[in-house]
Amino acid sequence: MGLNILVAHGGGPTAVINTSLQGVVEEARASGRVDKIYAARFGAEGLLKGDLIDLTDVPAEVISRLSHTPASAIGSCRRKLTEADYPVVIEMLRRFDIQAFFYNGGNDSMDTCHKVNELALKEGLDVRVIGIPKTMDNDLVVTDHCPGFGSAARYAAISAAELALDASGLPIHVVVMELMGRNAGWVTAASAMASRLTDCEQLVYLPEVPVDVDRMLADIEKGYAKGRGLLVTVSEGVRDIHGKPLADTGIVDGFGHVIPGGVGQHISDLIVQNTGLKSRAEKPGLLGRTSIPYVSPSDRKEAYEVGSEAVKAALRGESGYMVAIEADRSGGTYTSRTFLTPLAGVANAEKKFPMEWIIDGNRIADEFFAYADPLMGGDFPEFALLR
Amino acid sequence: MGLNILVAHGGGPTAVINTSLQGVVEEARASGRVDKIYAARFGAEGLLKGDLIDLTDVPAEVISRLSHTPASAIGSCRRKLTEADYPVVIEMLRRFDIQAFFYNGGNDSMDTCHKVNELALKEGLDVRVIGIPKTMDNDLVVTDHCPGFGSAARYAAISAAELALDASGLPIHVVVMELMGRNAGWVTAASAMASRLTDCEQLVYLPEVPVDVDRMLADIEKGYAKGRGLLVTVSEGVRDIHGKPLADTGIVDGFGHVIPGGVGQHISDLIVQNTGLKSRAEKPGLLGRTSIPYVSPSDRKEAYEVGSEAVKAALRGESGYMVAIEADRSGGTYTSRTFLTPLAGVANAEKKFPMEWIIDGNRIADEFFAYADPLMGGDFPEFALLR
Numbered sequence: 001m002g003l004n005i006l007v008a009h010g011g012g013p014t015a016v017i018n019t020s021l022q023g024v025v026e027e028a029r030a031s032g033r034v035d036k037i038y039a040a041r042f043g044a045e046g047l048l049k050g051d052l053i054d055l056t057d058v059p060a061e062v063i064s065r066l067s068h069t070p071a072s073a074i075g076s077c078r079r080k081l082t083e084a085d086y087p088v089v090i091e092m093l094r095r096f097d098i099q100a101f102f103y104n105g106g107n108d109s110m111d112t113c114h115k116v117n118e119l120a121l122k123e124g125l126d127v128r129v130i131g132i133p134k135t136m137d138n139d140l141v142v143t144d145h146c147p148g149f150g151s152a153a154r155y156a157a158i159s160a161a162e163l164a165l166d167a168s169g170l171p172i173h174v175v176v177m178e179l180m181g182r183n184a185g186w187v188t189a190a191s192a193m194a195s196r197l198t199d200c201e202q203l204v205y206l207p208e209v210p211v212d213v214d215r216m217l218a219d220i221e222k223g224y225a226k227g228r229g230l231l232v233t234v235s236e237g238v239r240d241i242h243g244k245p246l247a248d249t250g251i252v253d254g255f256g257h258v259i260p261g262g263v264g265q266h267i268s269d270l271i272v273q274n275t276g277l278k279s280r281a282e283k284p285g286l287l288g289r290t291s292i293p294y295v296s297p298s299d300r301k302e303a304y305e306v307g308s309e310a311v312k313a314a315l316r317g318e319s320g321y322m323v324a325i326e327a328d329r330s331g332g333t334y335t336s337r338t339f340l341t342p343l344a345g346v347a348n349a350e351k352k353f354p355m356e357w358i359i360d361g362n363r364i365a366d367e368f369f370a371y372a373d374p375l376m377g378g379d380f381p382e383f384a385l386l387r
Numbered sequence: 388m389g390l391n392i393l394v395a396h397g398g399g400p401t402a403v404i405n406t407s408l409q410g411v412v413e414e415a416r417a418s419g420r421v422d423k424i425y426a427a428r429f430g431a432e433g434l435l436k437g438d439l440i441d442l443t444d445v446p447a448e449v450i451s452r453l454s455h456t457p458a459s460a461i462g463s464c465r466r467k468l469t470e471a472d473y474p475v476v477i478e479m480l481r482r483f484d485i486q487a488f489f490y491n492g493g494n495d496s497m498d499t500c501h502k503v504n505e506l507a508l509k510e511g512l513d514v515r516v517i518g519i520p521k522t523m524d525n526d527l528v529v530t531d532h533c534p535g536f537g538s539a540a541r542y543a544a545i546s547a548a549e550l551a552l553d554a555s556g557l558p559i560h561v562v563v564m565e566l567m568g569r570n571a572g573w574v575t576a577a578s579a580m581a582s583r584l585t586d587c588e589q590l591v592y593l594p595e596v597p598v599d600v601d602r603m604l605a606d607i608e609k610g611y612a613k614g615r616g617l618l619v620t621v622s623e624g625v626r627d628i629h630g631k632p633l634a635d636t637g638i639v640d641g642f643g644h645v646i647p648g649g650v651g652q653h654i655s656d657l658i659v660q661n662t663g664l665k666s667r668a669e670k671p672g673l674l675g676r677t678s679i680p681y682v683s684p685s686d687r688k689e690a691y692e693v694g695s696e697a698v699k700a701a702l703r704g705e706s707g708y709m710v711a712i713e714a715d716r717s718g719g720t721y722t723s724r725t726f727l728t729p730l731a732g733v734a735n736a737e738k739k740f741p742m743e744w745i746i747d748g749n750r751i752a753d754e755f756f757a758y759a760d761p762l763m764g765g766d767f768p769e770f771a772l773l774r
Contacts, residue, residue, distance in 0.1 A: 012557060013553065013556060013557060018771065039773065041774055042558075042774065053773055053774060055773060058773065062771050062773075063771065065769060065770065065771035066771045068768060068770075069552070069768075069770040069771045069772070070549045070552050070553065070770075071549075071552035071553040071555075071556035071557065072556040072557060072774075073556070073770075073771050073772060073773045073774065074773050074774050075556055075557070075774040076556060076557045077557065077559070078557070078559055158680075159674055159678065162457045162458075162674065162677040162678055162679065163673055163674060163677060165456070165457050165458035165677065166400065166457065166458040166673045166676070166677045168458070169400060169458035169459040169460070169462055169463060170399060170400060170458065170459060170462070170463045170464065170465070171429075172464070172465055175673065261667075262652060265649060265652065280672065280673075281670075281672075282670055282671060282672035282673055282674060283668075283669055283670045283671075283672075284669060284670075284671045284674060285667065285668075285669035285670075286550055286553045286562065286667075286669055287546055287549065287550060287669060287671060287674075289553070290549040290550060290552065290553045291546065291549055291680075292549065292768065293545075293678075293680030293681055294680055381455060381456075381679065382452060383452065383455075383456040383457075383460075384405070384449050384450065384452035384453045384456045384460050385456070385460060386426065386440055386442060386445065386449075386460045386461050387428055387429065387440060387459075387460065387461050387462040
């Protein structure tokens with residue numbers, strides 16, 4: 001008699017979260033030691049209502065398509081579990097006779113995982129709880145990086161380079177590109193690849209560095225004057241020197257915080273109004289986490305591995321861990337392997353972008369690319385520039 | 388003694404305009420009948436200044452990379468040639484001893500081509516003038532479609548489907564996507580593929596149909612209420628029932644027309660203010676014409692062919708034509724071939740989106756996809772939806 005397992009998604013998806021699901025399902029099947037494979041429909045919502053999807057008999061051909069399906073194939077939600085919810089989760093695990101529970105998410109989800117594990121131990125429930133990391137923001141600690149980041153970074157890097165070529169090949173306006181990452185600049189930093197792959201001038205603004213608007217506009221005029229076009233890439237979460245979002249939606253969230261929004265268009269408007277230059281803003285937004293053609297091959301591979309390793313760990317009887325990634329970049333080659341790290345150490349902690357990788361407030365140091373290039377999958381386009 | 392040839396780009400680039408350039412260069416080399424291969428640096432600007440790039444000895448390996456280089460590898464501009472400019476162009480053709488001139492562009496460029504050809508004939512200059520079509524907007528007449536459209540359509544179709552999966556997999560907000568195409572809905576119509584490839588509800592707004600804002604908001608509430616998420620795709624150029632842009636930049640162009648802009652964000656704001664639903668807007672903008680990973684294979688193939696055919700036609704002594712595409716969709720298969728059509732018949736004419744392909748103002752008929760599927764290259768993703 002084998003185990004019954006349950007997997008759930010938490011929070012925003014990445015381009016490879018379904019690849020981790022594929023890893024879970026295929027490893028469970030290959031092991032020969034799993035009976036039922038369940039998924040929570042729309043994450044915590046399905047978990048609390050006992051609304052599970054039975055994946056046990058889904059054809060292998062459909063499962064294989066998960067690696068090319070963006071967003072969450074089983075559904076996710078933004079509901080953060082509260083103290084009152086944990087006993088409900090335990091009850092559901094009991095009702096469906098679950099022996100292994102996998103939660104695939106970011107900081108909040110690892111906190112949930114940790115608390116479910118603690119309560120299961122207290123209640124003497126025989127369930128192994130393993131966290132599977134996922135976040136395009138790359139802000140989980142202990143792990144070298146998070147599955148989902150490499151693809152979001154590759155999207156930012158290559159699509160910024162493509163925009164840069166448009167900006168330098170038809171130099172009639174400044175192009176401003178807004179990128180996701182409200183508090184951490186990991187993804188926006190990757191967009192700095194644009195000036196490395198093209199002939200275009202570029203300025204990069206991360207949420208870690210308060211923006212002096214006057215200086216920014218002066219730098220934009222200076223950059224554009226070089227005559228090779230100008231691309232400005234900016235995180236949606238950049239703040240001014242007073243700590244306020246440079247642009248906001250006018251909407252206040254449940255905690256009374258103003259929700260930032262539309263900063264790319266706002267900077268573009270500032271350029272038009274203050275410099276006499278033309279400008280336009282692009283905001284691929286959610287495409288940065290859903291675009292399959294820009295997925296990083298190494299990210300896809302590792303996303304699969306953290307899923308399959310979670311199942312292996314549970315089958316070994318491990319519980320209370322997140323699957324993390326260790327990377328070796330020595331000697332100019334990149335290799336990575338998974339390891340288990342206690343959930344308690346990753347729950348609610350946040351990895352910051354190193355300030356020493358930001359040069360003069362608007363350029364990115366080589367050290368970042370030494371770290372991130374292999375995560376983006378390498379093999380960057382080499383363009384034919386004839387002009 | 389062979390011919391000296393000159394190629395120039397006009398207006399906004401497409402994802403495959405460099406592939407047509409590759410077709411020109413490789414055909415010229417293969418013919419053995421071309422001496423010098425020149426390109427105008429930044430289009431009309433280089434043409435008028437006599438600022439030419441000599442491509443004659445650029446390595447074949449660099450030329451082969453053109454099919455994977457977005458924007459214009461030789462540079463383009465938005466300068467429309469005036470009557471006073473044509474004699475300058477003739478003088479440059481004479482100065483550089485050019486026997487074949489290729490202008491790769493849209494309506495305006497074909498008009499330029501036509502006038503240069505007329506003036507050359509009048510002045511007894513022995514130069515063959517051939518237009519190479521290019522426009523993501525697909526608004527050139529006579530030709531079945533334009534190189535550049537298939538890739539812009541594929542981008543709109545697949546990236547809209549990816550956004551739709553995000554919207555239905557984490558259904559916390561309406562997602563609004565703004566697409567290029569100020570006057571013609573060809574590209575935005577392609578985005579209607581999203582609901583065909585996914586489980587998400589979708590509404591599509593083209594510039595051809597005046598938008599009744601109250602009805603649109605009611606349809607958005609109704610669509611979202613179905614519980615499968617909602618994607619709204621909208622052309623940047625949609626107008627209200629009074630014929631005014633639904634959103635404008637506040638900037639007036641040289642002809643006194645208000646420049647439309649930011650309509651996606653505007654609709655998203657209207658949703659938040661009037662329906663109680665959450666909403667966010669994405670605007671990939673120029674990425675819709677520069678993204679190489681979304682290029683349509685059939686579009687790339689045809690873009691190459693119109694370039695190589697232009698050279699063949701000039702070598703046969705033809706002049707005053709544009710290379711057009713004839714397509715055969717009978718029997719469920721797609722084949723296409725090039726033919727020559729007089730420049731006079733395509734200059735300044737505009738192909739409209741058929742109104743009978745728009746259903747109830749916000750859906751797209753199957754007839755459009757029968758026309759456009761092969762241009763987008765077919766082979767659309769099949770997603771794994773398990774929820």
